[in-house]
Amino acid sequence: MSTDTIIQTEGLTKVFKVGFWSRRVTVLEGLNLEVRRGEVFGFLGPNGAGKTTTIKILMDLIYPTSGHATLFGRPIGDNQAKARLGFLPETPYFYDYLTAAEFLQFYGHLFSLRGALLEQRVTELLELVGMSHARNLQLRKFSKGMLQRVGIAQALINDPELVVLDEPMSGLDPVGRKEIRDLILRLKESGKTIFFSSHILHDAELLCDRVAIILKGRMVACGRVSDLVGQSATQSVEMVVEGLSAEGLEHLRPLAEKFVTQGSQVLAVLKNQQQVVSALEIVRSAKGELVSLTPHKSSLEELFIREVKGLEPGLREGQ
Amino acid sequence: MRVLSIAFNTFRENLREKLLYNLLIFALLMIGSSVLLTRLTVGEWDRLIIDLGLSSMNLFGILIAIFVGISLVSKEIDKKTIFTIISKPVPRYEFLLGKYLGLVVTLLINTAVMAAGLFVVMAYLKAPFTPMLLKALGFIFLEFLVITAVALVFSTFTSTTLSAIFTLAVYVVGHLSTDLKLFGDKMGDAGKAILNAIYYVLPNLERFNLKGHVIHHIDVPATDLVLTTAYGLTYAAFLLLLASIIFQRRDFQ
Numbered sequence: 001m002s003t004d005t006i007i008q009t010e011g012l013t014k015v016f017k018v019g020f021w022s023r024r025v026t027v028l029e030g031l032n033l034e035v036r037r038g039e040v041f042g043f044l045g046p047n048g049a050g051k052t053t054t055i056k057i058l059m060d061l062i063y064p065t066s067g068h069a070t071l072f073g074r075p076i077g078d079n080q081a082k083a084r085l086g087f088l089p090e091t092p093y094f095y096d097y098l099t100a101a102e103f104l105q106f107y108g109h110l111f112s113l114r115g116a117l118l119e120q121r122v123t124e125l126l127e128l129v130g131m132s133h134a135r136n137l138q139l140r141k142f143s144k145g146m147l148q149r150v151g152i153a154q155a156l157i158n159d160p161e162l163v164v165l166d167e168p169m170s171g172l173d174p175v176g177r178k179e180i181r182d183l184i185l186r187l188k189e190s191g192k193t194i195f196f197s198s199h200i201l202h203d204a205e206l207l208c209d210r211v212a213i214i215l216k217g218r219m220v221a222c223g224r225v226s227d228l229v230g231q232s233a234t235q236s237v238e239m240v241v242e243g244l245s246a247e248g249l250e251h252l253r254p255l256a257e258k259f260v261t262q263g264s265q266v267l268a269v270l271k272n273q274q275q276v277v278s279a280l281e282i283v284r285s286a287k288g289e290l291v292s293l294t295p296h297k298s299s300l301e302e303l304f305i306r307e308v309k310g311l312e313p314g315l316r317e318g319q
Numbered sequence: 320m321r322v323l324s325i326a327f328n329t330f331r332e333n334l335r336e337k338l339l340y341n342l343l344i345f346a347l348l349m350i351g352s353s354v355l356l357t358r359l360t361v362g363e364w365d366r367l368i369i370d371l372g373l374s375s376m377n378l379f380g381i382l383i384a385i386f387v388g389i390s391l392v393s394k395e396i397d398k399k400t401i402f403t404i405i406s407k408p409v410p411r412y413e414f415l416l417g418k419y420l421g422l423v424v425t426l427l428i429n430t431a432v433m434a435a436g437l438f439v440v441m442a443y444l445k446a447p448f449t450p451m452l453l454k455a456l457g458f459i460f461l462e463f464l465v466i467t468a469v470a471l472v473f474s475t476f477t478s479t480t481l482s483a484i485f486t487l488a489v490y491v492v493g494h495l496s497t498d499l500k501l502f503g504d505k506m507g508d509a510g511k512a513i514l515n516a517i518y519y520v521l522p523n524l525e526r527f528n529l530k531g532h533v534i535h536h537i538d539v540p541a542t543d544l545v546l547t548t549a550y551g552l553t554y555a556a557f558l559l560l561l562a563s564i565i566f567q568r569r570d571f572q
Contacts, residue, residue, distance in 0.1 A: 016572075059406040062570035079408040089402040095328065097335040109324035110407045154403060 005073065006162050006193045007035035007058065012067035014053050014217075027053045029217045030067070035195050037161075040188050042208035043197040044300075046308065050217040051197040052090055055166050059087050071162065083111065086155035090166040090197075092147060096140035100131055100150050103139060104157055111158040125153040129183070145176040152183065163187055165196035169203050181207055201301045211300070213307060220307045229300055237270045240291040241283050248286025255279050265291065321409050322417040329391070329421020338387065338425065341379050345433050348375055353440045365446030366534045372437035373530050377459050379433070380426055381490060384463045387425075388470025389482035391418040396571055405571065412563040419471055419559060426463045430456065449536065454544065455529035461551035462527040466490055468558035469522070475565045492517065493524035522554050 012031040015024050028050040035041045045051050056062045058069060060077040074081040094103060101122055108118040126132045129149040139147065148168065155163055168184075169177045177200070184194055184207055198204050204211055205225055212222040221228055236257070242265050244252065249266065253259050255275050256268035270276050276293070283290055333339070352371055356364040392415070395401040404414055434456050441448060469489050473482035492499070496518045503514025526547050532539055 056402075056571070059402065061402055061405055062572065063568075079410070082406065082408040085406065087403065087406040089399055091399075092403070093398045093400060094403070095332065095400055097332055098328075106324060106328050107403070107407070110321050110404070110409055112320060158407075 004037040009069040039209040042204035042211035045214035086160035092151040244288035325417025326420035333425040384466040458527040468555040
């Protein structure tokens, strides 16, 4: 393991005992994960897939049934590793009797930050998350978005190298989500490693260097977003042409997978690069006008849905 | 230092949740009864006011120790505030110790203010002040230390309702344990063994009750004071250790 490995798990498994009869439920099975220094890593999966369980194991909140995990090459629970870590739990509830400033001061004390240094840090962080105006307001008066922001400030109080965020975007409005995205990118620029879980794939696609997709406690895909999407993508190109002659139309029709005429415009969906070249040649010789040429990549969401369906045969389209 | 930060935060929570408002009830009780007693009772009213003062201090403190004590940890788990603490470099036992100390400081201040109230009423009624009163107050506080630790142990592994029931049961049986042992001695082997076990395992809380001594001006030997203090502190320390062991092993779901 290199020093650039920040999070590593090997065969991480968690079995919960539920109910009076201690029925065993496996929520995480043999998870192998590696997160490297400086990357934004998205941990994706539907609700109940085991994302929060994994994060709780990494945060020393629950113990794995089997398997092993390290943070900064140290075993989970090690205080030196925890000192380099920041964590925002899912739907955080904080000490609502504290004001925003008192709240951050309290967490600063846990890292032995004191005096002027702590004051400066609190002021900086409140500014970073745009909460300076609410400095002396009790958290019980905060909206969900505001709580999320001071929650992030709390996770950054010790200027951590690794920031773990559990569903940081859930329950936020589009503006709030964009702000969190911008914040994550700013953290990345300052050299931090970010590990976050989400079921909002669009956000992950915009932010992540690498993602892992987890379903029913098992990892089904892991890698760069472009690789994952590229591998399984059936790429197509959508071409819109105007003023094409009847002869040109006749030549174009057999090339296209989908062919729609609307007024003087034609929309043709082409399967591969060769067809695009041929189609462009036809348009040029028939003196048509190219309105647009849009390549369609399959999104992470399509990949995700395909994986979910693959794992759950009952979940077909329309059901 | 981390323990103290958590203790201070717990104390601050108690203040802001207006826990110390119980002092107002105590104050009203003291003033009201002192006015009534001086009018109604012939003689002996100084004993009555001391008895009433100490009893209500004990009652208020025990209620706080039980009902705030059982929620010390469970509230943090229910509200998920514990997630942000344990993921920081704070060993679990430090968290537990901090929560315990926070409530103990609250109880200390609560008891001190009540004692001051009692002293004022006693001075007003010109009731004689004896050093025994201070010893009794110290022992009342010692009982709080033990009961808070009992509540903490239960709250580390069971629900709030069950913790309340169990802690109340320990409190009641703890005051009856000497009687239980005497009762057991008259029973058959099995009954005797069970009641003896209860006597030795549960705290003997009657040892902390010096109200009778204050009222009847009976002194307590110094060795008894030292032994009972050592007993209370050791018992509380043992419970904290037990709570730490249970807490260290549990998952926060």
